[in-house]
Amino acid sequence: QVQLVESGGGLVQAGDSLTLSCAASGRTFSSYAMGWFRQAPGKECEFVAAIGWRGGFTYYADSVKGRFAISRDNAKNTVFLTMNSLKPEDTAVYYCARGSSGSYYYAASYDYWGQGTQVTVSS
Numbered sequence: 001q002v003q004l005v006e007s008g009g010g011l012v013q014a015g016d017s018l019t020l021s022c023a024a025s026g027r028t029f030s031s032y033a034m035g036w037f038r039q040a041p042g043k044e045c046e047f048v049a050a051i052g053w054r055g056g057f058t059y060y061a062d063s064v065k066g067r068f069a070i071s072r073d074n075a076k077n078t079v080f081l082t083m084n085s086l087k088p089e090d091t092a093v094y095y096c097a098r099g100s101s102g103s104y105y106y107a108a109s110y111d112y113w114g115q116g117t118q119v120t121v122s123s
Contacts, residue, residue: 012122032098049064049070069082
C-alpha cells in the first residue's frame with residue numbers, strides 16, 4: 001500500500017514563499033510521475049503541477065507558472081512544491097498524488113493521494 005504524507009503548509013502573507021513536501025512510502029516511488037493539486041473552499045480540485053518519474057519534465061497550471069516549482073528527490077522518496085510570490089488566491093488545501101495513466105492535468109490520472117496540507121495566504 002502506498003502512503004503519501006504532505007507537510008509544510010501554514011499561514012503566510014502575500015508575497016511570501018513556502019515549500020511543501022510529500023513523503024511517499026514504497027520502493028517504487030521513482031517509477032511514477034507525481035503531481036500536486038489544490039482545492040479551495042467551495043471550488044473544485046484543480047491541477048497545480050506535475051513532474052516526471054526522473055524529473056525530466058514538469059507541467060504547471062497557468063495560474064502558478066513562473067511562481068511555483070515542482071521537484072523530487074527519488075533517493076528520499078519525496079516530492080516538493082516550492083511556492084514563491086504567494087497570493088491570497090493560492091489559499092487552498094494542497095494534495096500530492098501519484099500518477100497512474102492519462103493526462104497529468106486530470107485528477108483521475110492519479111491513483112494514490114495524500115491527506116492534504118492547508119496553505120493560507122493573507123493579504
